[in-house]
Amino acid sequence: MPIPTEKLIKNSISNHKRGKIFFPKNFSKFGTSEAIRQALKRLEDKGFLIRLAQGIYLYPKEHKLLGTLYPSLEEIAKAISKRDKARIIPTGIQALNQLGLSTQVPLNLVYLTDGTSRTISVGENTIKFKKASPKILAVKSETNILIMQALRQLGKHNIDDKTLEKINMILQKVDRESIVHDMKLAPVWISEIMQNSLSKREPT
Template sequence: MESIENTVKKTILNYKRGKIFFPNNFSKIGSSTAIRQALNRLEKKGFLVRLSQGIYLYPKKHKVLGILYPSLEEIAMAISKRDKARIIPTGTQALNKLGLSTQVPMNLVYLTDGSPRIIKVKNNSIKFKIASPKILSAKNETNVLVIQALREIGKENLDEKTIERIKSILGHVEKEHIVHDMKLAPAWISQIMKTALNEKEEDEGVV
């Protein structure tokens, strides 16, 4: 009978390098203890790289750069997919994704409808915080990013240039989605979204 370690290894070989794995990906192969032991052995042999507790990488290797590690965002997305949970970027990451900041955050914070927790990855971390049902009911991802980005900037730090950038971004969002999602935002953010909507309608010749 083939060992659990070999069965796990064969399963992993069916995927491209760079894929992230969790112990529950192999739950049909054996007990959770046996799977963890198998993954641990495969890590010690250099077949896998351990990114964090219970998170493993089937590494892609570069001749010069060595192992190509996934970004924190890629790890967060893999966790959300495993947990079948939604995640919403906050803070500097929301600004970065909208092109409002070139700063790449060293630690990520997400709102989620999954379990709250902190995942340590080397010297960095991914934090999942419970999201309010209100923000999770948003219809458009761009609107959610705009709300989170503006929260990060703060009303008192907002300048006209940033407001114009936000309006430009919202110009590509469906009107119905803006109408729905601006009700989920704080009043001052809702007002910015409403102004963007009015200007969008004017540009489109809607009276």
């Protein structure tokens, strides 16, 4: 007698640590797309899984005091990019936050991607994936990408000396070759900031 799709999926999920994010695609070998959809719905109804968004499920982890521990929007975005084998680039406030230039945590995330453009609703929040230009995808250093996105968010006329000092400190840890390459792909005013940082380096 064949094993029901629901049981196959449950057994597969149980082999992983709690807190892991799953997609229907993870279980394609266990049945048709409709059988998998129905099985995931039943597992959700039983409380074995939590549906985070359409087609995105959580194998929940519980904390004695905090209750169910949900993944951050960033963790969900990274799981989606891994599933799609797509690159994602943080933008705006998130880029500022990752560089330590802001303590503000964005409620909605926007990523540039070489994958599919889409908006995913997660509760009251959203994760938006926008098609990245070939120019930004050609940037070698992830740090340089974050700097470019952070400075774009601030705007040319809102960069103070304190921000420039922090940017310079961050760029000191990026190899010269990457900066020289990547600054050619940045807007002129951002390129000038990167060039200025290079000029302050000790000769090697």
